[in-house]
Amino acid sequence: MIKNKHQEQAQAYAMLSPMLLLLAIFLISPMVTGLIMSLYKTSLSGITTFVGLRNFKLLLTEERFLTNLRLTIIYVIGNISISLPLAYVLAMLITKKLRGATLLRGIFLLPWVVAPIVSTVLFRSLVDPAFGPLSLLLEKISGKQIVMLADPFWAMGTIIFHSVWRSLPFMALFLASGMTMIPRETYEAARVDGAGRWKQFTSITFPLTRIHLIIILLTISLWTMQDAETIYAMTEGGPGYSTEVIAVRMFKESFINFNLNNGAAMGILLLLLGATFMFIYTRISEKD
């Protein structure tokens, strides 16, 4: 029997080894390398020298980077504060038994199935100053012509709108999967006690899906925080630096200017920012 136990253990490790090796080599160890790289500086002639925390110090005192940081937070909070309330409404609609609901559910998930670059192209054509329906609508409302992607406010607005469009369906489906686990009797009992719709939401639906809320908040926040490609394809961070979030700056710095040491330092700061989000959300979930 003891031999069997050892055998089983050996078998398990053997079967897990391809995954463990790949993750160790290409996911875990790059993080360590990234940390080391962030402590060095490469001169134009290709000589690397140890500079300690200098890269971080330069970034954290640089006005452009502080703008990057501020914009990252605006991007994440902007996306979530619009998509989350809508996601609750959509989730409650989805969990209602309606005819044709299954097909519709599939269609609701399409924004998430489409490549970010492709949906960016769609949104750019929607805000095209000459014929895009969204910019024509804005022109009608405001009475003046606005080139949306050339205006710092509307450029960020378009980016957040696009990311709401992409996140909302996923959030709604995830919250809906939590809602379907609440037994019907709970609501029936509340109704007998005279609880209205809003009361049912605040005292049953919301508290019982809180774990789903925390998971989806964390996932969407981190996805939004890491998103470089849609903003790069939408505005390249412009006009000026007005939509340049950390991920975009890092993308440009590393893969276009090949300043890998600086890129690595930004990567570490991005990881720390992600950990901060995680810390805040787990604190909220532990509270009361």
Added chain:
Amino acid sequence: MKKQILERILIKILYFFFFLFVIFPFLWGFRTSLAERFETALIPTRFTLMHYKILFARPEFLIYLKNSAVISLLTIFATLIIALLSGYALARLKFSGQKLSGLLLILPLLPPVAILVPLVSYFQKLGLYNSIGAIVVANVVFNLPLSVWMMRNFIRGCPVALEEAALIDGCSRISALFRIIVPAVGPGIVAVAVFVFINTWNNFLYAFALTSSQSLRVLPQGILSFLGNWGTYWGGLTAAGILVMIPPVIFFLIFQKWFIAGIFGQQLK
């Protein structure tokens, strides 16, 4: 009674608004890809396939298409094999360190854009930089944690009895996995394959970071370069977008039942 009817109508209206919100960019893209170049009407009176023809006349578009297809197939194949092995071990075998498997759900939250910086220098040292292999490895690695997790859940949901009979008959673990588990978790395998396909086909970042030659570009990169060259030629750009979204959308719609069950749990199926 009246209140209930009113509520029903309200729900339908809300549903319609969400539907419109989600579908409108697609409809607009489809319309633009078929409209003539400087058409401004919301619903044009004349349609043309010109933009699609222009696209297929460009040799580089076909190269990007081929690259994307090859990379996606290789990634799906490698990810499925590795995820089956690991998923089986996590679902059925006992070993120390099993409790760490929850880490699989944390790993996908790490920012790929940050991990790619050191990966570029890794692949340069390995001589893999600027190759299809580098893109495949990156895709496999970033897809693995969630794929293994999903596979583990599917295998767990499958009855142990059949497999035990085979094991008692002297069948090895590996052949039990491929002869008994694989057929039994077919829908799960399809769900994981579709998940990996969507992620890989749509991915832009890994190919952009890990290659430099134009002949290795994938479709999303191609679209970005069209965006740079064509500026506001929306007919051609939306036509390219529609073509790129067709494969994942079709696979997703065909297999959505299994797919949604795999990611969001059985209840929503």
